[in-house]
Amino acid sequence: MSEKTSKKLKSLKRKTMTGNIITYVILAIISIVWLIPFFMIVLESFRGETTMQVGYVFPKEWSLKNYAALFAGSDVVKYPKWYLNTLIIAIAVAIIQPIMVLCVSYTLSRTRFASRKLLMNAMLVIGMFPGFLSMIILYKVLSSLGLTGTGAIWGLILVYTASSGMGYYVSKGFFDTVPKSLDEAARVDGATRARVLFSIIIPMSKPIIIYTILTAFMSPWGDFMFASYIAHNTSEGMNVAVGLNNMIGSASSLAAHYTEFCAGGVLVAIPITILFMCLQKYYVEGVTGGAVKG
Amino acid sequence: MEKLSWIEYQELGTLQRILYNIRRFLAAIPAFFVGIGKAIGRGVKTAVCAVGRELRDLFMTLIKGSWRTKISYLIMGFGNFTCGQIVRGAAFLLFEIVFIWYTVTIGAGWMSKLDTLGDIAAGEQYDPILDTYVRVAGDDSFKILLFGGLSLVFCIAAVIVWRMNIKQSSENDEIIKSGKRPQNFKADIHDLVDAKFHKTLLAVPLLGILLFTVLPIVFMIVVAFTNYDGAHDGFSNLFTWVGWKNFGELFNTTQSNLNYAFKHILGWTLTWAFFATFSNYFLGIVVALLINKKGIKFKKVWRGILVLTSAVPQFISLMYMSKLFAKNGLISGFLQQVGILDAPFDFWGNATSARILVIAINIWIGIPYLMLIATGILMNIPEDLYESAKIDGANAVQQFVKITLPYMLFITGPYLLTSFIGNINNFNVIFLLTGGAISDPKLTVGGTSATDTDLLITWLYKITTGADSNYKLASVVGILIFIVVAVLSLIVYNVLPSNKNEEDFQ
Structure with missing residues (x-):
């Protein structure tokens, strides 16, 4: 050199x-x-x-x-109740929502039927309406059934899960990449479509199912808009986000509860973050895959 | 606008090229709207033709069909019963009985009041036994609208089911004519897990969407044409149809506050969505590039730190940030100690600082997510593109502008659109950060005060939960959000380089 x-x-x-x-x-x-x-x-x-x-x-x-005060509770602070509410909602949503999403995304990806395109376009257009718009009437109907205020948990579970089939995009993107020849081979062997789904597709779809469960579990923790409207100032029915926001809502309550609010935030963040970190691999796969396939 | 030839285009400078592209884009917009008009026309034409065909079919079947099909016109399920499809027939018959019973006893009453949404106002009536005036309930406009509407939906469903019943019967006729037997119940059930499995899977999700999204949205669209609000709540004060009045008031420039507030908020919504989307997008790519840079160690650690922050539920960081920049917050206090400020400063109390802050905090919130997406895509960019660029002497910035960015834009076009729409409806970031900020009196409409950082969606929330529960205005705003989103999506969808064919992957 x-x-x-x-x-x-x-x-x-x-x-x-x-x-x-x-x-x-x-x-x-x-x-x-x-x-x-x-x-x-x-x-x-x-x-x-x-x-x-x-x-x-x-x-x-x-x-x-501050932590002790959260659990001691008062008229304003019902932290354990809020936490439990959110946990129940999150678990219920994490069970129901993936089933709904799986049904819709599998059907739209793997089966062809006459009104399929129409259905997809209709869901796209409906999705362009702000979800909160439907809350005004849903609130009236749910409250007449006793599912708001103190019964807000059940009302919220209904609101979160009933229309969750519309969020099928990421999951459908995954199914679109699973080769169709797999289905066809099984169908030739005489398997019904239901059997193809349960014994071939579902075992293969672990990553996307875990991703759907994870996002379904996390979303109720962060919702404020629907939760605050359904809980309607009843502190029994609030989730953590609404409860904590209420706790520091006015200047006087902010001065009295600010550090407790920080403690409450930490207690929410720790379990969620640990769960998230354990399943991070699936989350990353879902996010990157979903964005590429739109 | 003339399209330039390739050579002419190459001769243009960078700035001229950008201008040329923008002008071409703008020039394409009128044609685009003409296209939408034509598409709607085509849709209407197809729908009218389809209805015409159905009517003709119904008429022809009535004339030419067998006796069992003719009876099915009156007694639903008759065609199924006589072909041995007992369960199907029973279902049709039961439906018919329930429908007629419901409509005669309940539905007709509600539907007959739909035209005025109730005439009998609640009032006081003299009670001779108690010797005093007692309050008596009148009509309830809300219930009339709700149950009347549901009864109407039921009627439409009945027509569809009735049509299905006739179709099945005439299909059975065909099958019998060809010498086969119509399908029995066992085969029907088997179909539900096999050939018609999609119906089984979609039943519950679609029912949920119908009940919890479609019907409520239809209801709220209808509400936009009434005067439903806190003062006309339906049971103590009737509400009624007002036509396009609510829309007229919103677009009437002499209606000072309402129109001003709408324009102001719409303008900021679009500005916010633009800056929030693209700032996150470009900075996210830059961070991803930094982490993926060759020779950088501990890639997993850097990435992990960012992903960790996105694991913490957003509302915690948002509420904390909100208090951090509040008047008595840490930042203000710190700046006073250092001596930059001499009095507490409320960052949310000033339109400019509040707007800059929400965009900045949104960057903080959004970058980890964008970094993840960008990392996934960056790894797929063929390495040899960069190699050859390097040989040609391109520096890092040129490589970014000429290779990375176009590639990213091409792949993430649909994502950018979804993200833009997501930001138009980004409730949490705006509301949790600036929920209690000082409001602008010019933005106050009735009992609802908005702030300079309010988006249409947070405005909608405030209108709904506000003191005067202005549901009619909320519906109008909701419809306008839909229109903004729909028009944007259509334009972008048509401009995107390729509308991907979904069959490509399979």
Whole structure:
């Protein structure tokens, strides 16, 4: 190697080195920016000296009393009840919604029938209406059945799951990629369509089923719009999001409950995050696959 | 607008090319709307033809059909009974009996009141026994609209079922003529898990969609043509049809607040959706590129950190951020300690700072998700594209603009559209961040006050839950959101390079 080329190589190496260092710095900054709010919320949840908002992050007095206050409960704070409500809703939705989605997506992907295109277009158009629009009448009907206010859990489960068949896109995208020859071979052997679904397609679809269950389980935790409307200011029927928002809704309640709100947030975030991390692989597959196939 | 030839196009500078493309896009819009008009015309024509064909069929069957089919016109299921299809026949007959009984005893009463939505207002009546005036309930417009509408739907369903019954009977005629036996019940059941498995699978989901989405939406569209609100709640004060009045008021520029608020909020909704979608999109790609850069170690760690943050339910981070930037919040307090501010500053109280903040926080919320999507796609870009670009002396920026971006845009076109629409309806980010912000008096409509960061969807929520429960306005706003979304989708769908053929994969 001549001296010239080795010099060139060295300068190239230096160039990539500086490039990498800049990238590391940017990535480190990004990581800090993205993680810092969570550190702050955890730190503030342990603050013992005051329940108000303050201009510093690190507690002067570490304490668990915010957590204790959440579980002691009061007229305003019914945290265990909210938590249980949300958990029940999430589990019910995680069971029912994937079944609905699976039925619709499998049918639209693997079977051909006369009104199929019409059905898909109709669902696309219906999906363009804001979902909240239908809540006004649904609320009136559900409340006459006693499924709002204190009975909001059941009303919400109905609202979340009844129309969930419309969210079939990601799952259909998955089924579209499963070779049709599999079905055909089984059909030639005399299997009914139902048998093809249960003994061939479902065992193959573990990733997409887990993805659907995971997203179905997570969505009720974050819903505010429907939950607040159905619960209708009855603190018995609220989910965590509505309850916590209510807890810090006015200036006076904010001052009294701010650190408790942080503690409540931490308690929701921990189990969800752990669950999410365990199933991350499936989530990533679903997200990337779903976006590509539209 | 003339289409330039390829050579002419190559001669243009970058800026000219962009202008040329934008002008071509704008020039295509009128033709696009003409196309929609034509498509609607075609749809109407097809529908009219189909109805005509059905009527002709009905008439011909009545003349030429067998005696059992003719009787089926009156007694549903008769054609099935006489061919040994007892269960089908019984189902049809039961349906007919229930329908007639319901319509005569209940349905007709509701439907007859649909034209005025009730005449008898609630009032007070003298009770001679108690010697006082007692309150008596009158008509309830809401119930009339609800049950009258459902009865109408039931009638339409009855016509369809009646048509099915005749069709089955004449099909049975054909089968018998050809010397075979009509299908028995056992075969029907077998069909439901095999040839007609789609019906079994779709039954429950479609029923759910019908009851919880389609019918409520139809109901709310109808409400947009009434004066249903808190003051006319239906049972203490009747409401009635008002035609296009609600739409007229919204578009009437002399109706100061309503029209102003609508335009203001619509404008911000579109601005927000644009910035929220594209800021996330480009920054997400950039972050993904940084992580996937050759020679960068701990890729999984960097990615994991970002994904971790998206695992925490959004509402927690949103509510926390909302309080963080509030008047007594941490940021304001910190800036005072450092000496940048000398008094508490409410970031949500000022239109500009609030708008910038919601977009910035939305970036914080959305990037992990976009990073994941972008990573998946970036890995699929053929490596040799970059190799040859490098040999031609392209630098990193050029590679990004000429290879990565076009590839991403091509693949994620549909995703961008869904994401744009998702942002138009992004309730959580706006409402949880700025829910309690100071409102603009010019945006106050009746008992509902909106803020400068309100989107149509949060406005809809506030109108519905507001003091005067302005349901009629809520319905109008809901319909307008639909129109905005539908028009956008149609335009983008037509502009997208390829409408993918779904059979391609199979």
